[in-house]
Amino acid sequence: DAGVTQSPTHLIKTRGQQVTLRCSPISGHKSVSWYQQVLGQGPQFIFQYYEKEERGRGNFPDRFSARQFPNYSSELNVNALLLGDSALYLCASSLPAILNTIYFGEGSWLTVV
Amino acid sequence: AQKITQTQPGMFVQEKEAVTLDCTYDTSDQSYGLFWYKQPSSGEMIFLIYQGSYDEQNATEGRYSLNFQKARKSANLVISASQLGDSAMYFCAMRESSGYSTLTFGKGTMLLVSP
Secondary structure, three states, rough: OOOEEEEEOEEEEEEOOOOOEEEEEOOOOEEEEEEEEOOOOOEEEEEEEEEOOEHHHHOOOOEEEEEEEEOOEEEEEOOOOOOOOOOOEEEEEEEOOOOOEEEEOOOEEEOOO | OOOOOEEEEEEEEEEEOEEOOOOOOOOOOOEEEEEEEEEEEOOOEEEEEEOOOOOOOEEEEEEEEEEEEOOOOOOEEOOOOOOOHHEEEEEEEEEEEOOOOOEOOOOOEEEEEEE
16 A cells, blocks of 8 residues: 655755645655755654644744645645745654554755755 | 653674664553664664563563663663674664554664674
8 A cells, every 4th residue: 555645755846935845644644744944953843634624823924825636636835935934844654543653754855045 | 851861872792692772761651662673774764673561571572681770771682693684773762652553762773793
């Protein structure tokens, strides 16, 4: 079975641009979460979606938005990119009813120049 | 206050030896879960082991075991018989009952295994 897949794996953007990152969860997983990991730090929670509804939001500005599609895949959008948005963006999928199932994808490395 | 504290920025261990990575946590929830992940330089967050707050026995997964001391709020990861491929960042994380499926991570510990 395929794990959590994310795309693109690497990308470079210019300050002020917009970026869209994509995530496909493990088959059968209906919950998707997004995390930002800045170099040298642990991941920070951005969003959580379950059954296409936002169920949680971390302390991130409104420039960050996300959505979940009927097939449970998800997109994370970041507008007006800043240099500080350079990070590894990780997507996790889970079965909320089964507490120990939180699996991550390989991440999308975003560099803002 | 930090919810997850990993006090060891880096650890060194020789191949075939055991190593303990420390993690303490802070929560007022009665129901919570503790996770350990391994992150190699490629960036992928690899799930290693899970301990539920109501689990009476320490979790084990192959060479990984979790030393869970609930009263002390610690959840240390023990890796037995270290291998060169174990060199990576290791993160402790907690899911609280109020947090649905979201995780709070520590800052991580870099483990280097030498021959």
